[in-house]
Amino acid sequence: MTDKREAVKKLFTEKSARVDTNRGDIYYQRLYAQCKKRLEELKKLEPLGNKVELSEVLSDEGYDRRDFMKWVSATTAMLMLPSFFEPLVAEAAEVMNRVPVIWLELQDCAGNTEALLRSDGPKIDEIILDIISLEFNETIMVAAGHQAEEQLHDAMETFKGKYLLFVEGAIPTAMNGNYGTIGPSGETFEEHLVRIAEHAAALVAVGTCATFGGVPAAAPNPTGAVGVMDIVRGKPIINIPACPANPANMVGVILHYVLTGQVPELDSLLRPKFAFGYRIHDNCERRAHFDAGEFVEEWGDEGAKNNFCLYKVGCKGPMTFNNCSIIRYNESVNWPVGVGHGCIGCSEPDFWDKYAYERPMADANIKAPTGGVEKTVDEFGLGVLTATAVGIGIHAAASALAGKKSDEGEA
Amino acid sequence: MKIERLVERIEGEATLVLDTSGDGSIRFAEIVFPHFRGMERILERKEALDALAITPRVCGICGHAHLIATVKAMESCYENAGYRLEVSPKAHAIRNLTLALEIVQNHFKWFYLTLLPSVPGFEKTDDSSILIVHKAASLCAKAIAHLAGQWPHTSYAIPGGVMCDPTNLELLQVESILHSLGGIFETKLLKMPLEESVHMASAERLFESEGDLPELMRRIKSLKWERLGQSHDRFIVLGDHLLGPSGKALRTRISSVDPDAIDEEEPTPVQGHKNHAKVVRYRGDFYETGPLARAMVLKDPLVRGMRRRYKDASLTRIAARMLETAKLLVRCKTILKEIDLSQPSYIEPPVRLSDIDSVRGFGAVEAARGSLTHTVHLRRGKIARYCIVTPTQWNLAGGTVQRPGIAQKALIGLPDETAAEFVFRSFDVCSVCTTQ
Structure with missing residues (x-):
């Protein structure tokens, strides 16, 4: 097993x-x-x-x-x-x-x-x-x-x-x-x-x-x-x-x-x-705040009130493949990120041991699909700029790898 | 004779093992819960807050109650360690609202999908009722989603408050949904204004009213089933809830409860079957929990009147539960109006749970089916032990012929298997919760 x-x-x-x-x-x-x-x-x-x-x-x-x-x-x-x-x-x-x-x-x-x-x-x-x-x-x-x-x-x-x-x-x-x-x-x-x-x-x-x-x-x-x-x-x-x-x-x-x-x-x-086929992060309604380096640092803070990115309070959206950010839940009424609750990666293998909760991604010991282990924004120590760079990095990797298996379609 | 009857449509599966006399009446009944996941063991050694994502997944129907029980248990850890933890009235109100809506959806579904088909003459619930009850359940889920992100399995509450920060727009949406739900209750279950249902004090009036609830009650009477399902007449409510405080009722005498008097026993095999349900008692006695228990502790005049006449029969249980639905809907509207959006959603606890050396926390919540309690032992922020006691464990606890459990007592002496299934379902059994 x-x-x-x-x-x-x-x-x-x-x-x-x-x-x-x-x-x-x-x-x-x-x-x-x-x-x-x-x-x-x-x-x-x-x-x-x-x-x-x-x-x-x-x-x-x-x-x-x-x-x-x-x-x-x-x-x-x-x-x-x-x-x-x-x-x-x-x-x-x-x-x-x-x-x-x-x-x-x-x-x-x-x-x-x-x-x-x-x-x-x-x-x-x-x-x-x-x-x-x-x-x-x-x-x-x-x-x-x-x-x-x-x-x-x-x-x-x-x-x-x-x-x-x-x-x-x-x-x-x-x-x-x-x-x-x-x-x-x-x-x-x-x-x-x-x-x-x-x-x-x-x-x-x-x-x-x-x-x-x-x-x-x-x-x-x-x-x-x-x-x-x-x-x-x-x-x-x-x-x-x-x-x-x-x-x-x-x-x-x-x-x-x-x-x-x-x-x-x-x-x-x-x-x-x-x-x-894509990650929560790719289509997240809070993505712009990630790119702009605007984060919720602690629940209930000003960032939370302004719907900033939940990455630092443990959102696993960048690691999780699912379409919740587009189709949402309960007749499209809402989804966890919509109420300020970071993604817990519930559609990934081992989410219960690795993704669930509060620990930001680096602490949660998740191997990124792009190959490397991610660092938290703070560990990079440059705040805004680096956050944007990470975002672009992920995107770049994603596009480079796109279409790898596409010739195995339904035909 | 020994009859084994498999019961489905209860979230998971259970087997009723009935010992019957020559005329088919029931001498003794035992209940087997064959499924097991090991949730308590899974929680051990995990970070305290991981429980917020794991316990809601104990149950697909009352997962939200599990979340709130976990949050309360963690919050009590702070208090027991000597820290003052503040939760804003707004956060309290939002938690209560979503919890109440989860109960409402359960009661609607239980009535139409679980209970009705077990009553002769109602076996074939008509399609329009099924559609309406699904609409009601879906409305509840939507209202919860406005505040909690999704349903089932939300984890939006945390020690110190809630993660959401709703605006007036979300509250308006919820209000509109509450209005529609009230409408469904008024046009289907009990055809009178919700406010009237809530204040009704006479059982006669209820019997004479129009709607699916009184119609079912009259049917039960005509089957001569109105006294079936009587049990020990002992009730327990472990959590403070929207409609009233915790307490216990011995017949009509109300007193307070002490969580330390709850004792849980490891499961034992039943008639050679592997059984995973733990037995729970309060000071050595079996107690019934659920809407009937809540109404008894609240001294609800109508339910007390029903009890005077029919004792704690299934009929009383059904009336208590459906009238609770109306009361919750009315209460939710009031709470919604009282929410002050300028208050904080979350107030940071004074320390992290990992800063506390060793502590025990207890959380009690009134879920749809009754009292749900979580007890947690934390060591430096890691879960050392976790104990979940669910409502169905109280109601379906297995005893002996001499000292039967709540459901067992209710089943003993019933005329036949059909009646047994009806009485069994009147407790609203949840197998997945019971064994976790």
Whole structure:
């Protein structure tokens, strides 16, 4: 296990986590044709279960087409597709109920289910409830116990090889997996996961527990918690870390799958690049203050009142790959940095031991993705000027490395 | 006969092991919590403030309560070490607001998604109710996000205050959300102005009113379930909260609580199953915690009236919880108006926690499901020991046939499994919190 973990850490410092936001017309036109064909095929299928159509739900709830198209534009942009994909994204949203989803909860706190349930976008509540065919979710479904087990079995049989398997929570491997058993048969989480993964089209590990072990894997990792990719072999796995994972990214992954029938382009930690291709810092609303050397020195000071940069009070934004600074949380209402709370790097491996809290980056002993260990602004001793230099340095490194892995796109 | 019933839809999973007589009635019940993460051990040897990022992740539903419990425990470390720590009324108010909103979202969801489907005749909650309850929960999360950045799993509170510095704009947004939430309560749960619900003192009136709450209560009566789920009639409230102070109630006698009298026992296997829930008692006795306990300690006239008639039955528990929702919504509006934005959000503590040699801190918070306490031992700013006691540990603590725990007592003697599941769910069980 330590080897695996070391390998993950090594991957994290590799230079593949860069995203190419413009692949040129030829690429997109080919992709467009592919998606169109796929959607035509999906449209021929019946919606699963007795789920209603999106358009009906929209009008029932008093939302018009315009509201929906606004959501479509935002989502197309989030998936890093050119705007001429918008009609396709809209169609994909409408046929989302043709793709079955099974949701497993393992060693977790149900936080990602909670986050999904109050998901974002003008119509996402409806999309989640009525459009995605959520065949099985222990926390929110009505059936329980043996009835639930039957439902799961039915869903697996009916959609063999077709369902997307969402996994929330880590897998405890210590004590032969006896720290977590599930269902009437009392199988361990590991057995449960392997059994259900066998016939999944792809796995989506949601939240940092399912991706890297998360908080349960924090030192001394009492239960030997690991992520899905440490257990499941031979299946496409998409990691959506963060604690909780952003519902926009969950919906994004499903939409991408509906649209293309494939998993989105991933980085070396199997995270979709559309969401994890850049750092919190790159698009942070407080970035200008970093560049200008304006920092919060202590919570509640003048800097805090003026929304200055949180780098010196331990923000890990420059080290953390995620799109929170753009899409935010809770229907885009806010995000931690918005209330003066530095990023804790919750979507990075080992965040619970290395990133979480107050210690500025140098003290937190984090290896920067750019190769070197960062120094705090104060250690450079030049204040304003140096801060700017660090900012530029990171940027320069990022652009130099950009597009390294881009030829492995969806084509 | 021995029946094992798996209970889901409770944030994690639990198994009810029921010992039934020939007619199907329940002789004894035991509850198994099979999941374990080891949160207390994870916290050991970490920096004190790391707990602020880790404890909220104990639970996806009441993570915010865990955050506030941690903050209170750290703040009490200062006091116990002889330092004066100041927290502005503004910071207090903001913490209370976000905490109350977390409780409100939980109560809404519990009623529609957990409780209703366990009552015959209500199994199929209609889609519009599901949409509305999700809207309510999402509104609560948005209001919290305005002040705390995100929900679930925010870490915006720290010893000495909060990190946010809201403007009038954020407060207005929260006010507007509170207004919408009140509207949902008034049009769905209890069809009367919120202020009227809050001051209602007669159980008869509640039964005769319109709305999903009285309708459910009437249904429970027609099933002859109104007296099911009675327990020890002992209640505990360990944290001061928005609506009142801490205390305990033995029947209707109210007295104060002493945190040192809480004792926790290591978990033991149940019927050969691995079980990870620790047993917690107060001076050797089992106590019920939660909205009913809070109402009893508050001497709420309506809930006391219900208790006179139905004792501490599930019906009383349900009424206490949903009326608490209304009270919290009204109280939140008042608090919001009282916030003075010119006050500081954060007042720097006199020293760092690492400057204190060795100290113990205790924090108690009233979470949605009841009293949540965190006890921390710090040595030079590092966590030497951390102990979390959650509401479900109080309510679902396992005892013996002779001395059953709260939920066990409520389950013993029930006519059948369906009734057992209803009573079990009336406690609002959280498995992930219980075993951490």
